[in-house]
Amino acid sequence: MADKSDILVLGATGFTGALTTRYLAAHPQRSHFTLAIGARSQQKLKKLVQDLNLSSSVKLVQVDVTNEEELEAAVKNTRVVINVVGPYWRWGTPVVRACVRNGVKYVDLTGEPAWLRKIIQEFDYLATKTGAIIVPSCGFDSIPSDVSVHLSNKTLKSAGTLPNGDFLPLGESTTAFRLRGGFSGGTVASFLTSIEEVPRKDTKESNIPFVLSPFVGLRPRPRFVYSLPVPGGKTIKGGVFFMAPTNTQLVRRTFGLLELQAKEEGTKEAQARRYGPQFSYQEFMATPGTLSALTLTATLIIGFGLMMIRPIRAIIKRFLPQPGDGPSDDKMQKGFFSVTNISKSATTPPVVVKSVFKGQGDPGYLLTAIMISEAALCFLLPPVSESAKIQPGQKDNLHALTPLARKGGILTPMTAFGDELLRRLEESGRFEYSSSVIDDAGKKDI
DSSP states (O other), X not given: OOOOEEEEEETTTSHHHHHHHHHHHTOTTGGGSOXXXXXXXXXXXXXXXXXXXXXXXXXXXXXXXXOHHHHHHHHHTEEEEEEOOSOXXXXXXXXXXXXXXXXXXXXXXXXXXXXXXXXHHHHHHHHHHHTOEEEOOOBTTBHHHHHHHHHHHHHHHHSOBOTTSOBOOEEEEEEEEEEEOOOOHHHHHHHHHHHHTSOHHHHHHHTSTTTTSSSOOOOOOOOSSEEEOOTXXXXXXXXOXXXXXXXXXXHHHHHHHHHHHHHHHOOHHHHHHOOOTTOEEEEEEEESSHHHHHHHXXXXXXXXXXXTSHXXXXXXXXXXXXXXXXXXXXXXXXXXXXXXXXXXXXXXXXOEEEEEEEEESOIIIIIHHHHHHHHHXXXXXXXXXXXXXXXXXXXXXXXXXXXXXXXXXXXXXXXXXXXXXXXXXXHTTSEEEEXXXXXXXXXXXX
């Protein structure tokens, strides 16, 4: 049998797949991992090699994800699969099944709650038995949301304890998004699939709060206009964020997995990681003021309503980005995102934490390619700053990941990678973050 590739990028010839391949091919740790790229067309793979001037060490894998035999052979021959073949409701399940069956690590870019629910029900338990670690939503869906709460919880737990010695529990947590960038053809395709192919019953059930979580927390009241007070700062106004349904469900899964771990293990370390039973989460898109927030929310509601009407949807689809489409490099460089999370402890009076997570570059394209690549590398290697410590032949960094990752299963970015991913993202030079306890007088860094 041929030597295993460390990373296989499935869907490499698509726009995001090519960005991911380009990033990995130029990575500072490239000499420490082997790379394979997979797609249905051998001709397109060869063209990608020419376009990106890839070295001969990059292995080409012709694979159709609907062909079980081809897919099984490809997955068996790799350690980590990066799957950017969407929509995932249509194409993702066979890839996850193959990875779970063979105990292979896996990351993807899904933003489809109905599909997440489906694979959790079908594969989560089996993955813990085969050692597979499946981590969906490792792009702009939904790393920034997951990271923002993770940071606030860590800071809160460092701020003190209750009189009985327990850690401060997390209560209300709200994230405000600011961003500049396009939405990809793949995102559009996933949205259209959720309307046209996902059964209504599955869609309805995937919208139930905490449906992806083994524990049920508190649900904040949905709003048309959001107002987020920032102690010592300006109140952030905003409207409905179109990515909130997916991001919120994923953050709730993080909460539930950490609650379950704390209940089962009872250790101090597990108690420090948990958010707490009174946790609630929401997020929104920041706007300049109340009127623009109302306009944003109304536009999204009307737009979604129109998309539900088949003849109108057929017309609108002609003007939407198609899978494989994407902006120029120059345009992607000018994008950004900035998320601000305000979290309060479930105590009286509450301790308030502010966390900020920023990325420079188009969130849905450039930064997504970086996020999923660094997530995959978490499985294999320590951060770039520790490259000198890498031993010859080292292909496993599992010891540095979370206890939940070492058990396997279908996880979330923060329950799998935790601070290891944060370090990698920061060292890429594209991301920065901060977190501090704040009050009306200002802030206190932890």
